[in-house]
Amino acid sequence: MTDPAPGRRRRDAAATRQAILDAAVAAFTRHGYDGVGVREIAQSAGVTAMLINRYFGSKERLFAEAVDVAFAPRTVIAGTGAELPGETARALVRRTAPEAEELGPFLLMLRSAANPQAARIMREAIALHAGRHLNEELCGPDAGVRAELMLSVQAGVWLMRRVLGTTALAEAEPEKLAERLESLFGLLAEGGSPQPARRPLAEGGSPQPARRPLAAAPPEG
Amino acid sequence: MTDPAPGRRRRDAAATRQAILDAAVAAFTRHGYDGVGVREIAQSAGVTAMLINRYFGSKERLFAEAVDVAFAPRTVIAGTGAELPGETARALVRRTAPEAEELGPFLLMLRSAANPQAARIMREAIALHAGRHLNEELCGPDAGVRAELMLSVQAGVWLMRRVLGTTALAEAEPEKLAERLESLFGLLAEGGSPQPARRPLAEGGSPQPARRPLAAAPPEG
DNA sequence: TGGCGAAGTCTACGACTGTAGACATGGCTG
DNA sequence: CAGCCATGTCTACAGTCGTAGACTTCGCCA
Numbered sequence: 325m326t327d328p329a330p331g332r333r334r335r336d337a338a339a340t341r342q343a344i345l346d347a348a349v350a351a352f353t354r355h356g357y358d359g360v361g362v363r364e365i366a367q368s369a370g371v372t373a374m375l376i377n378r379y380f381g382s383k384e385r386l387f388a389e390a391v392d393v394a395f396a397p398r399t400v401i402a403g404t405g406a407e408l409p410g411e412t413a414r415a416l417v418r419r420t421a422p423e424a425e426e427l428g429p430f431l432l433m434l435r436s437a438a439n440p441q442a443a444r445i446m447r448e449a450i451a452l453h454a455g456r457h458l459n460e461e462l463c464g465p466d467a468g469v470r471a472e473l474m475l476s477v478q479a480g481v482w483l484m485r486r487v488l489g490t491t492a493l494a495e496a497e498p499e500k501l502a503e504r505l506e507s508l509f510g511l512l513a514e515g516g517s518p519q520p521a522r523r524p525l526a527e528g529g530s531p532q533p534a535r536r537p538l539a540a541a542p543p544e545g
Numbered sequence: 546m547t548d549p550a551p552g553r554r555r556r557d558a559a560a561t562r563q564a565i566l567d568a569a570v571a572a573f574t575r576h577g578y579d580g581v582g583v584r585e586i587a588q589s590a591g592v593t594a595m596l597i598n599r600y601f602g603s604k605e606r607l608f609a610e611a612v613d614v615a616f617a618p619r620t621v622i623a624g625t626g627a628e629l630p631g632e633t634a635r636a637l638v639r640r641t642a643p644e645a646e647e648l649g650p651f652l653l654m655l656r657s658a659a660n661p662q663a664a665r666i667m668r669e670a671i672a673l674h675a676g677r678h679l680n681e682e683l684c685g686p687d688a689g690v691r692a693e694l695m696l697s698v699q700a701g702v703w704l705m706r707r708v709l710g711t712t713a714l715a716e717a718e719p720e721k722l723a724e725r726l727e728s729l730f731g732l733l734a735e736g737g738s739p740q741p742a743r744r745p746l747a748e749g750g751s752p753q754p755a756r757r758p759l760a761a762a763p764p765e766g
Numbered sequence: 767t768g769g770c771g772a773a774g775t776c777t778a779c780g781a782c783t784g785t786a787g788a789c790a791t792g793g794c795t796g
Numbered sequence: 797c798a799g800c801c802a803t804g805t806c807t808a809c810a811g812t813c814g815t816a817g818a819c820t821t822c823g824c825c826a
Contacts, residue, residue, distance in 0.1 A: 335773050335822060356659030358579045361813060372775055377815060435659035437708045438577030447709045466721065468713035473725060476705045476714070480697030483704075487658045488668045492689035493697070500687065504694060507732055512725070556792065556803050582783060593805055598785060 341379045343369040348390040353427040356435030357387055357442040387436070388445045394429045395446075395453040400478060401461060408461060409509035410502075416478055417502040420485040422494050430482040450475070462513065470512045477508055562600045564590040569611040574648040577656030578608055578663040608657070609666045615650045616667075616674040621699060622682060629682060630730035631723075637699055638723040641706040643715050651703040671696070683734065691733045698729055 347368035351360040362383050366373040380386040403411025419426050436442040462471050485493045493501070568589035572581040583604050587594040601607040624632025640647050657663040683692050706714045714722070 337773065340773080356579075358577075359659050362815085363813085374776085374815075375774060378774080383814065433709075434655070434704070437704060438580050438656040438659055443709050447711055450709065450711055466717070466725075469717045469722065469725070472705055472711050472713045473702075473729075475711075476701030477698055477729075478701070479704050480699070480701030481694075483655070483658060483700050484693055484697045488654075488664050488671065490668055490671050490693050490696075492693045496687070496690045501690065504687075504690070504733070508694075508698075508729055511728055511732065558803070561803080583785085584783085595785080595806085596804060599804080604784065 337379075340369070340371060340375065344371065344376055344379060344386070345389060345393060348386050349394050349432070350427065352387060352390050352436060353394065353432040354435075356432075357439045359435065362386075384441055384445075387442060388449075391432065391445055391449045392453075394432045395449045397429075400429060400475065404461060409513050410506045412474070412478075412509050413502045413505035416481055416505060417498050420482055421498065422485070422489065424486075428482075430479055431486065434479065434483050434487050464514070474509060474512050477505070477512070481505070558600075561590070561592060561596065565592065565597055565600060565607070566610060566614060569607050570615050570653070571648065573608060573611050573657060574615065574653040575656075577653075578660045580656065583607075605662055605666075608663060609670075612653065612666055612670045613674075615653045616670045618650075621650060621696065625682060630734050631727045633695070633699075633730050634723045634726035637702055637726060638719050641703055642719065643706070643710065645707075649703075651700050652707065655700060655704050655708050685735070695730060695733050698726070698733070702726070 344365065347365050351365045351368060354360075361373075362376045363373040365386075366376055376383070376386055380389065401408065401412055402415040403409075418424065419428060433446055436446065462474075464470075481493070484490045565586065568586050572586045572589060575581070582594075583597045584594040586607075587597055597604065597607055601610065622629065622633055623636040624630075639645065640649060654667055657667065683695075685691075702714070705711045
């Protein structure tokens with residue numbers, strides 16, 4: 325994986341550092357923080373284990389940088405506006421398909437959560453990346469809670485479908501599964517208070533008092 | 546933790562075996578499969594590491610028995626019938642509170658998911674325990690998928706709130722969080738096809754067309 | 767072309783892992 | 797009281813872990 329060196333990489337500090345970082349992201353995603361050693365990562369990058377300590381200081385700091393790389397893209401949330409729930413649900417179902425080879429931040433998160441230090445690093449990364457990105461899309465009351473609940477649902481589906489591989493979810497029809505998840509995400513994307521009709525004390529008889537969490541419909545269909 | 550031996554346990558094979566098993570459940574739940582060694586488990590049980598191999602054959606088989614013990618109680622799903630979503634949501638919020646000391650099968654699941662062998666053991670245990678229990682409560686179309694989706698949501702909340710400790714969910718007001726989760730579980734508890742009216746196209750006619758996920762309102766507010 | 771600093775490697779250490787085999791010990795039965 | 801087998805412990809082994817220090821090699825610049 326991640327071919328070590330095509331012709332033999334010459335002495336290029338930046339390229340070597342990047343090769344180590346790429347190998348670390350892949351390795352941590354596949355096996356988790358405790359499941360992979362620095363020797364294995366170094367071999368994937370085509371270098372020696374000691375170079376990891378030279379460039380990153382320690383395995384823990386390498387992990388922190390790998391987490392930053394893996395959590396940076398906003399692919400965890402797909403689509404904008406009214407299409408956010410559907411797009412996110414369909415992307416989630418597609419990427420967690422049993423035959424999919426795609427990696428992603430959720431696999432890294434789930435497989436490294438057991439280690440307390442790794443958990444702390446990821447908590448801080450989530451506060452930086454995912455929280456910021458999601459708050460751009462979600463507005464309304466409790467946007468932070470709803471954003472993290474969307475992440476929770478996605479993480480749970482990744483866990484069951486890809487990490488554990490439970491039967492029902494693995495064999496479910498993708499379209500119907502995506503529709504169910506879309507309804508869940510729709511409930512979290514809209515900013516209204518939960519269960520509008522069942523809360524008698526909620527002011528306002530209209531079940532959707534503030535239904536404009538999305539500024540404008542995006543141009544693309 | 547789990548005081549090794551009050552006065553000094555005499556030679557009692559069954560009690561010793563049970564002590565090892567109890568210590569294993571606690572240790573695997575706290576640190577995950579790869580995060581704890583057999584010596585540590587044995588010390589918690591007040592015995593020597595080799596006795597684990599004598600009674601269970603290997604660390605992996607001890608883990609399998611611990612998983613069976615941890616997954617056996619049906620506490621992952623609370624309440625019955627119409628009160629299932631609310632009861633499950635409130636129990637989930639209570640047990641995942643940051644100050645809660647309670648352990649549980651989801652912590653064991655999340656913290657051991659990185660190891661492939663542990664994942665396989667837990668997949669089989671879920672197929673036995675959780676699937677059977679949940680299918681007793683949930684009926685209708687795609688009951689298995691909906692059951693595993695309920696497990697997914699719960700696992701995600703456990704991950705974010707207790708394992709990672711993300712800020713928004715950790716600091717959320719328990720009552721409002723429980724209401725949001727209750728609406729999610731209500732969507733999964735009812736057997737109807739997802740998105741009854743929003744599927745044709747998101748024309749904003751009636752936002753809440755069919756909203757009777759629960760037969761009767763639970764007594765408590 | 768020489769040399770010098772950066773880039774990369776080699777060896778090794780101490781700690782830890784799961785487990786196999788040999789050894790010790792105590793409670794029950796004759 | 798004697799013996800014996802289940803119960804439990806001790807020592808050890810082969811392996812892996814992260815990483816510190818010394819060493820070598822290459823590329824650039826004067």
